[in-house]
Amino acid sequence: MTTGTRPWKIPESVLVVIHTPALDVLLIRRADAETDFWQSVTGSKDLADEPLALTAAREVAEETGVQCGAGTPLASRLVDWGLTNVYEIYPRWRARYAPGVTHNTEHLFGLCVPERLTPVLAPREHTDWRWLPYRDAAGACFSPSNAEAILLLPEFAR
Structure with a gap:
């Protein structure tokens, strides 16, 4: 099935916490959100x-x-944390999914990079980036499940 010209999004996703050994976390800002997302x-x-x-x-x-x-x-260095979140898809993005789909299952991963790097963003998806200590990064996240994942970082970065 499709949403006109594109297939429906699959309600199963990944969240990847990119971090350094010092537990600095890379955050990227969404281009399609009205707020500082x-x-x-x-x-x-x-x-x-x-x-x-x-x-x-x-x-x-x-x-x-x-x-x-x-x-x-x-x-x-890409590690499956073996954890999942199930959350309600924000109404403004539900049209991307098949009719009746309201929830997504998200699988958590971590990626430890040797040092802070400069990402190359896809401008249609993200407009900015920043590195923050993990607690500050969790506080800056729009999504509660993303913040919770970042706060687990010390446990999974060992």
Whole structure:
């Protein structure tokens, strides 16, 4: 099924907390939000059977230019935290999903990069970026589930 010319979004996604060993976190600002909407890398599966690690690596590359897929130096630093969030999709974005879909399942990942890097943003998706200590990053996030994930960082960065 489609939304006119595009297929419906799959209500299964990833959230990738990109961080340094010092627990500084990269946040990016959404281009399609009316407010100061800061977040980690997020994105939906392209296909129902797409492996979550592939979704995570693809979204990191699309949204930041950082390559962390299989065969790259950062591949082993992309870690599935084994945690999920189920949340209600904001009404303004529900038209992207099949009729009746109201909730999304989000899988949490972390990506440890050696140092703060300069991302290459996709301007249609994100307009700015910043690195913050993890507690400050959690406080700056628009999404409560994103903030909670960032606050788990010390546990998963060991």
